[in-house]
Amino acid sequence: MNYWLLKSEPSSYSWDQLVKDGRTHWDGVRNHQAANNLKAMKRGDRAFFYHSGEGPAIVGVAEIVKEAFPDPSDEGSRFVMVDVRPLQAAKTPVTLAAIKAEPKLAQLALVRQGRLSVVPVSAEEWRILSKMAGLKA
Numbered sequence: 189m190n191y192w193l194l195k196s197e198p199s200s201y202s203w204d205q206l207v208k209d210g211r212t213h214w215d216g217v218r219n220h221q222a223a224n225n226l227k228a229m230k231r232g233d234r235a236f237f238y239h240s241g242e243g244p245a246i247v248g249v250a251e252i253v254k255e256a257f258p259d260p261s262d263e264g265s266r267f268v269m270v271d272v273r274p275l276q277a278a279k280t281p282v283t284l285a286a287i288k289a290e291p292k293l294a295q296l297a298l299v300r301q302g303r304l305s306v307v308p309v310s311a312e313e314w315r316i317l318s319k320m321a322g323l324k325a
Contacts, residue, residue: 191309192225192235193298194250194272203237203247207274214306215259215269222306223267227256235272236309236317238298245281246321250274279322292316 194214196202206212217223229252237248254271287293293316297307309317318324
């Protein structure tokens with residue numbers, strides 16, 4: 189299993205909306221590196237759901253339920269999307285400030301490449317962040 193972090197502006201698509209919907213396409217990604225991360229996702233992988241922008245924080249965990257397939261909103265047919273479903277809300281949202289304050293997370297792609305919307309998370313980073321969020325790793 190691989191681990192990821194998916195970023196979304198809560199005003200565009202929030203954790204609460206994902207919980208309400210039960211499943212959604214993770215579409216609209218137009219950065220090639222982020223799109224390559226989507227292509228690397230496998231069914232059953234886990235992803236932190238991260239609210240970006242105002243009040244940035246990890247707020248939940250989602251599961252990849254459908255691997256990369258063409259994003260119909262991309263007229264050039266170069267980009268893909270995946271389907272995700274919610275698994276568990278964070279008991280304690282993990283803020284960006286808390287993430288940056290943890291020395292063991294200094295290499296986390298969220299910290300190093302802050303503008304990237306889909307980033308990998310190592311197993312050790314997953315364990316640390318899950319603990320911070322009050323989740324079972």
